[in-house]
Amino acid sequence: MFVNGATTSGELRAHNRVRLLRAVHDCGATRTRSQLTRDLHLARGTASVLVAGLVEDGLLHEEPAPEHTRGRPTQVPGPHPYGPVALAVDVREDAWELAACELGGRVTVLEVRPHDGTPQGALGSLGAAIATHGRRLGHRVIGIGVALAGPVRHGGLVDIAHLGWRAVDVPALLTAPSPGGDAAPEGLRAPVVGNDTALAALAEARRGRLQGAGVGLHLHVDFDLGGVLVVDGRPVAGAGGTGAEFGHMPLTGGDRLCPCGAVGCWGMDVGANALLRQVGLAYGGGRGREQAEHVLATSPAAVEATARALGRGIAALVNAHDPEVVTLSGHGVELWERAGQALLEAYEPGLMAIRRDRPPRIEGSALGWRGSLLGAMESVFDAFLTTEGLELWRKSHPDQGRDTPEQQSVTHSTLDG
Amino acid sequence: MFVNGATTSGELRAHNRVRLLRAVHDCGATRTRSQLTRDLHLARGTASVLVAGLVEDGLLHEEPAPEHTRGRPTQVPGPHPYGPVALAVDVREDAWELAACELGGRVTVLEVRPHDGTPQGALGSLGAAIATHGRRLGHRVIGIGVALAGPVRHGGLVDIAHLGWRAVDVPALLTAPSPGGDAAPEGLRAPVVGNDTALAALAEARRGRLQGAGVGLHLHVDFDLGGVLVVDGRPVAGAGGTGAEFGHMPLTGGDRLCPCGAVGCWGMDVGANALLRQVGLAYGGGRGREQAEHVLATSPAAVEATARALGRGIAALVNAHDPEVVTLSGHGVELWERAGQALLEAYEPGLMAIRRDRPPRIEGSALGWRGSLLGAMESVFDAFLTTEGLELWRKSHPDQGRDTPEQQSVTHSTLDG
DNA sequence: AGGCTTTTGTTCACGGCTAGAGCATAAACT
DNA sequence: AGTTTATGCTCTAGCCGTGAACAAAAGCCT
Numbered sequence: 001m002f003v004n005g006a007t008t009s010g011e012l013r014a015h016n017r018v019r020l021l022r023a024v025h026d027c028g029a030t031r032t033r034s035q036l037t038r039d040l041h042l043a044r045g046t047a048s049v050l051v052a053g054l055v056e057d058g059l060l061h062e063e064p065a066p067e068h069t070r071g072r073p074t075q076v077p078g079p080h081p082y083g084p085v086a087l088a089v090d091v092r093e094d095a096w097e098l099a100a101c102e103l104g105g106r107v108t109v110l111e112v113r114p115h116d117g118t119p120q121g122a123l124g125s126l127g128a129a130i131a132t133h134g135r136r137l138g139h140r141v142i143g144i145g146v147a148l149a150g151p152v153r154h155g156g157l158v159d160i161a162h163l164g165w166r167a168v169d170v171p172a173l174l175t176a177p178s179p180g181g182d183a184a185p186e187g188l189r190a191p192v193v194g195n196d197t198a199l200a201a202l203a204e205a206r207r208g209r210l211q212g213a214g215v216g217l218h219l220h221v222d223f224d225l226g227g228v229l230v231v232d233g234r235p236v237a238g239a240g241g242t243g244a245e246f247g248h249m250p251l252t253g254g255d256r257l258c259p260c261g262a263v264g265c266w267g268m269d270v271g272a273n274a275l276l277r278q279v280g281l282a283y284g285g286g287r288g289r290e291q292a293e294h295v296l297a298t299s300p301a302a303v304e305a306t307a308r309a310l311g312r313g314i315a316a317l318v319n320a321h322d323p324e325v326v327t328l329s330g331h332g333v334e335l336w337e338r339a340g341q342a343l344l345e346a347y348e349p350g351l352m353a354i355r356r357d358r359p360p361r362i363e364g365s366a367l368g369w370r371g372s373l374l375g376a377m378e379s380v381f382d383a384f385l386t387t388e389g390l391e392l393w394r395k396s397h398p399d400q401g402r403d404t405p406e407q408q409s410v411t412h413s414t415l416d417g
Numbered sequence: 418m419f420v421n422g423a424t425t426s427g428e429l430r431a432h433n434r435v436r437l438l439r440a441v442h443d444c445g446a447t448r449t450r451s452q453l454t455r456d457l458h459l460a461r462g463t464a465s466v467l468v469a470g471l472v473e474d475g476l477l478h479e480e481p482a483p484e485h486t487r488g489r490p491t492q493v494p495g496p497h498p499y500g501p502v503a504l505a506v507d508v509r510e511d512a513w514e515l516a517a518c519e520l521g522g523r524v525t526v527l528e529v530r531p532h533d534g535t536p537q538g539a540l541g542s543l544g545a546a547i548a549t550h551g552r553r554l555g556h557r558v559i560g561i562g563v564a565l566a567g568p569v570r571h572g573g574l575v576d577i578a579h580l581g582w583r584a585v586d587v588p589a590l591l592t593a594p595s596p597g598g599d600a601a602p603e604g605l606r607a608p609v610v611g612n613d614t615a616l617a618a619l620a621e622a623r624r625g626r627l628q629g630a631g632v633g634l635h636l637h638v639d640f641d642l643g644g645v646l647v648v649d650g651r652p653v654a655g656a657g658g659t660g661a662e663f664g665h666m667p668l669t670g671g672d673r674l675c676p677c678g679a680v681g682c683w684g685m686d687v688g689a690n691a692l693l694r695q696v697g698l699a700y701g702g703g704r705g706r707e708q709a710e711h712v713l714a715t716s717p718a719a720v721e722a723t724a725r726a727l728g729r730g731i732a733a734l735v736n737a738h739d740p741e742v743v744t745l746s747g748h749g750v751e752l753w754e755r756a757g758q759a760l761l762e763a764y765e766p767g768l769m770a771i772r773r774d775r776p777p778r779i780e781g782s783a784l785g786w787r788g789s790l791l792g793a794m795e796s797v798f799d800a801f802l803t804t805e806g807l808e809l810w811r812k813s814h815p816d817q818g819r820d821t822p823e824q825q826s827v828t829h830s831t832l833d834g
Numbered sequence: 835a836g837g838c839t840t841t842t843g844t845t846c847a848c849g850g851c852t853a854g855a856g857c858a859t860a861a862a863c864t
Numbered sequence: 865a866g867t868t869t870a871t872g873c874t875c876t877a878g879c880c881g882t883g884a885a886c887a888a889a890a891g892c893c894t
Contacts, residue, residue, distance in 0.1 A: 005432055006422065006429060006432070007432070007436070007457075007852085008853075008879090009426070009851060009879045009881090012424070012429055012851090012880060012881080013879080015422055016424055016880095016881090019424070033842085033843085034842060034843090040424075041424065042881085043883065044843065044844085045844075045882070045883075046881055046882075047843090048843060048844060049881090068841095069840090069841085069891080070840050070841065070890070070892075071839085071890065071891075072840080072843070072887095072889045072890060074841080074843085075843090151769075159771050213656070215654075227737075236632060236646065236648050236653070237632075238738055238739025238740065239630070239631055239739055241739070242739045243632065243737070243739035245739070248736040249668065249737050250667075251666065251668070253670060260736075261768070261773070262736060262767055262768065262769055263766075263767070265736075316666040316679075317666070319662055319666060319677075319679060319682075320660070320663045320665060321646075321653070321655055322655025322658070322662070323660075324656035349680075350679055350680070351679060352662070352677040352678050352679055353677060354568060354659070360656070425850090425880085425881055425882080426849085426850045426852095426880060426881060426882090427851085427881090429851060429852080430850080430851065433852090450872090451872090460853050460854065461854090461871075461873085462852080462853075462854075462855095462873075462874075463851085463853075464872090465874090466851095466852090485860095485862075485870095486862080486869090486870080487868075487870065488862080488869045488870025489858095489861060489869080489870055490871080492872090836894090837893090838891105838893075838894095839892070839893090840891080841889090841890085842888080842890100843887080844888090845884105845885090845887095846885090846886105847882105847885105848881105848882085848884105850879105850880085850882100851879085851880080852878095853876105853878085854878105855875090855877105856873105856875090859872075860869100860870090860872100861868105861869090861870090862868085862869080862870100863866105863867080864865100864868090
């Protein structure tokens with residue numbers, strides 16, 4: 001029932017390797033070795049052996065700490081220059097962004113490209129880009145995480161109602177050889193697809209304002225509204241992976257038919273589509289991002305109406321789940337900044353009386369629109385930073401200790417370029 | 418971030434002790450030692466040492482397995498006759514029930530008593546009963562779990578709107594010396610209070626129809642409606658412990674003021690109060706259980722209307738959370754049995770189109786009205802079956818290996834009597 | 835500049851733990 | 865009664881983290 005329990009001496013070592021690497025990753029490679037030793041309650045000798053092993057395996061690289069006080073100077077373990085790299089992608093309705101991420105979370109954007117919203121248009125060019133960069137990074141690639149603006153069914157079938165995507169097999173389209181483009185190189189792992197809201201929540205839990213929260217609620221506002229509960233640092237993604245759809249509950253008393261097939265979904269009253277509808281403009285189909293931003297900037301009435309709908313829904317969710325914090329990303333940040341008062345005026349009366357003394361605080365995300373991309377990265381590292389993931393790396397990198405000159409130049413230049 | 422990870426050799430042993438004990442508890446002490454050895458991937462020698470240690474500490478007791486095939490017969494580890502006992506209580510609006518539970522989950526009901534619904538009336542007599550039985554069981558008592566029909570704020574403050582309980586300090590009232598009754602004996606642990614819905618969900622996850630479900634939804638129907646998400650075998654109890662209130666979301670479009678202080682809560686349309694209202698009877702105040710049962714048995718129209726409201730709300734929650742199973746307890750079992758068709762007719766249209774192919778199954782609880790009591794027990798054992806919990810037991814039972822005659826008679830007779 | 839203090843990295847003997855092999859045990863099968 | 869089969873028990877080997885002693889590398893003080 002409980003995860004991650006070592007039962008033999010060997011697993012013990014593996015488990016401590018994971019803990020150390022996880023600690024380095026989570027703090028962004030800022031903690032010194034002596035700090036890590038203290039924080040993880042390790043003996044100095046143990047830490048010594050562990051770090052040496054991880055350096056040997058090409059996972060870590062130590063550099064002198066920039067600041068000293070007294071005593072022998074310590075080192076800062078960070079990503080190995082030829083160490084693991086996660087490819088992360090954020091696929092929106094109108095463009096995609098591909099990035100490479102090192103252990104510790106440093107992100108290098110590799111490519112950004114607009115597309116036409118069709119599965120082939122969006123995923124064909126992306127598949128080729130992944131193949132190209134994947135080949136250049138070689139065995140350093142530990143996984144590919146893809147954030148998508150729609151429910152992701154088990155295995156990667158994606159539906160985006162307002163774009164007409166119905167059960168699109170995203171991993172298959174991404175690895176299929178595109179005409180004129182590269183085919184996916186052998187040995188490249190299959191992409192792991194996730195919902196953009198769930199991944200934004202994951203990033204918020206690891207590097208944003210949900211850090212340390214036992215139970216948090218994250219809402220992501222784009223054309224419509226997504227939301228998910230975060231428990232112990234992990235979004236609750238549902239049994240089939242499609243569980244970040246808090247927008248599809250009838251919380252605001254509407255009776256409009258939602259593209260999802262249900263009636264009165266709350267998400268229809270919050271997001272770019274709702275803003276456009278408020279001012280009488282055409283909406284839907286994943287179009288109108290600029291117009292919606294214009295409405296946000298110029299039409300306080302529409303913004304406040306949307307903020308009130310958001311506040312009413314948040315109150316219902318807070319009643320049900322009792323989160324510690326509520327975080328907003330995407331357009332939610334602007335709604336909160338521009339019409340926070342209107343939001344709170346709808347929020348507070350919707351709360352149960354016992355929650356009104358200390359309602360959970362509402363915060364805009366510190367990660368802005370980057371959350372989904374960062375979450376895609378974190379999902380890759382979550383799979384890697386396990387005993388199994390590290391064992392796989394070890395097997396495929398048997399002589400990482402001695403730096404092979406050819407490998408250096410090829411891989412190193414790519415991530416920095 | 419991850420729980421339960423051993424980092425030293427000593428913790429390793431402690432961790433394996435917990436795993437073994439947990440396995441015995443979860444299967445109800447039915448697995449043989451050889452099965453446990455295989456299931457936990459232990460070497461036979463290791464299992465030998467572990468079991469011997471746990472027997473020595475007065476935690477386990479081995480008996481010959483009733484059935485053999487070929488080969489040397491094996492033993493079945495079960496609860497030690499003088500081993501740990503959890504006290505569990507279910508406090509409803511009109512009565513409470515106190516039980517003693519052994520490792521493995523065997524329940525012995527100690528006392529059932531009606532009360533008048535006031536904090537003093539309900540908790541005074543209960544506190545005395547706990548003191549009496551607690552004294553008799555002595556150091557065997559590892560904790561007291563209390564299920565209560567209202568939101569439980571951090572530390573044990575309970576609000577039950579329709580009974581007029583406002584921030585009632587339940588642990589304090591339970592341990593205060595009652596006039597003419599027993600005071601709590603020294604050393605008896607403070608009661609741990611939980612919400613009845615959350616505890617029913619916990620029991621369902623451990624011994625009911627949510628077993629093995631990664632994400633499940635549990636709804637408990639009594640006078641009104643409670644609901645909670647179950648993730649990896651644990652109900653998500655919220656930041657302050659009041660997170661099992663799915664009934665307080667406006668999912669059915671009503672505009673009635675709820676006793677909780679919000680408007681249009683879904684829970685007002687599902688439960689005994691709703692049934693009474695449907696047929697024009699007086700409702701509220703935690704009264705009318707028999708009348709409501711009469712309505713359930715004789716008024717199909719009222720039952721179907723309630724079932725439809727339940728179905729509509731479940732659809733919204735399924736949309737949001739994508740659970741694997743939905744389980745119903747309390748009156749929910751009867752609603753499902755008597756008006757399952759009406760429930761499904763409201764359920765299916767409320768689902769997102771992508772969920773209609775394989776909607777999560779809905780099931781009545783196998784535990785009936787016993788869920789909350791069993792959940793209270795499980796919450797006590799969850800705290801006990803940890804490295805810390807077992808260490809405490811070991812310290813307070815230094816000579817458990819040799820059976821002390823006096824201790825035998827006193828403690829043994831009590832649990833069976 | 836030289837010695838002292840402080841903090842960290844390294845090495846190694848020690849005790850604890852599990853794995854696994856070999857042997858003993860106790861039943862069912864032939 | 866002997867054989868087969870599965871399990872329990874015992875002991876050695878190998879691995880792991882601890883903690884102490886020692887080495888190293890800086891800042892601080894005189």
